[in-house]
Amino acid sequence: MNTTHCLKCMQKLRAGKCPDCTNTAKIQDPRHLKPGTVLKEKYLTGYSIGAGGFGITYIGRDLVLDTRIAIKEYYPSQFSVRNAALSADVTVTGAATVTSGKWNSYEKSKERFLTEARILARFEKDDGIVNVKDFFEANNTAYIVMEYIDGLTLKEHLEQHGAFKVEDIVAKMRPVMESLARVHEQGLLHRDISPDNIKMPTEGNLKLLDFGAARFVSADLDKSITNMTKAGYAPEEQYRSGGDLGPWSDIYALCATIYKCITGITPSDAPQRLHNKTRNRQDIAVPSELGVAIKPALEAAILKGMSVLQEERYQSISELLASEVWFGAKKKKPDYVLVRQSNKEVIALNKNGLSVGRIADSAQSNYIISNNHEISRKHFVITEQNGSYWVMDCGSKNGTFLNANALSPNEPAKLSDEDEIRISVERFVFQTKPTGGDPHPITR
Secondary structure (H helix, E strand, O other), X not given: OOOOEOOOXXXXXXXXXXOOOOOOOOOOOOOOOOOOOEEOOOEEEEEEEXXXXXXXXEEEEEOOOOEEEEEEEEOOOOOEEOOOOOOOOOEEOOOOOOXXXXXXXXXXXXXXXXXXXXXXXXXXXXXXEOOEEEEEEEOOEEEEEEEOOOEXXXXXXXXXXXXXXHHXXXXXXXXXXXXXXXXXXXXXXXXXXXXXHEEEEOOOOOEEOOOOHXXXXXXXXXXXXXXXXXXXXXXXXXXXXXXXXXXXXXXXXXXXXXXXXHHOOOOOOHXXXXXXXXOOOOOOOOHHHHOOOOOHHHHHHHHHHOOOOHHHXXXXXXXXXXXXXXXXXOOXXXXXXXXXXXXXXXXXXXXXXXXXXXXXXXXXXXXXXXOOOOOXXXXXXXXXXXXXXXXXXXXXXXXXXXXXXXXXXXXXXEOOOOEEEEEOOEEEEEEEOOOOOOEEOOEO
């Protein structure tokens, strides 16, 4: 048993006591791992901090990096049983042999759990979702190691502080929406978005937790579909076996979460809303009628996102974000140019890139300086990648200098506004396009 960290909060003990936690005993569910269990010889597990139909989450500590973590364990309650006092291994209920149908369903869902962890690990630097650090199999089940986030969930914040101002919560949700859009592009759905699955860190952006937890479903588990729904937040298609699920399903839950945050009221269950709609009854209270100060267009957008009929909703996060009512008009990215200092020529930059030297290069737009033999035939290039511009010396004889520092040949350097590029006696300034400036025509 670990005696250096508190198993309730994973802070280091002082004189054998936790400086943060009270001495109140905490009871662990016997189906959950015993506090103090070490996984993969480096992940210390503490008490469980959450459990659902498909998994258990524990507070933990990475004993190598000495950091707090969260550990998600694959544990579909319909198929799993364990008495942690006897063993950490999970047993598949009703699976007499490893070839039984229940065993196969359990194994397929476990592999899906790990596959989705692999995909989510690619989004390590995304601002709006919890970061995946590791994943592995042990104890006849699987685990995902994630960053631990200090702070309140939206549910806890609502309970302690009441409803949010509309503009505040919508702005805070933007990183979540943008991250969700990128994960949807990988074919993954969350299926469990709600105020208790979004964390407000003490610093930084909102983070969506337990991504994909409710998606690990096989055909056999579809019979227990009610275990995959969360009252007020799950769309009606999620209540039906074989329901047509897609990004619009997460959009419903996302907008229902925003609705809860601005009104303090949990929306009615989707099946009840559908029942009311088919009888021409009001299926949901409009926020402005509840006294919420909200612009009509934004209110309509939130209600569209949580329309009970999926075809009436936004069909993708990209479509939702394209509407200016959420965050206003998108700021136009500035146009950048090079200004040659010797004659103040303004040289346009575009997505095809720019090649500067003594001869033309048909692969790129070109700016030719023909009367200076200290300048190489192809001296440097500027390219655009993901909205940023980069300069690279092409192995020139006399070098390319960025803000007086020599560039390493064939190694791109990122450009910032007002940077100076020098080759021989020629100087160029990278800057936003001057008002009324006419770009120099490019020679081909």
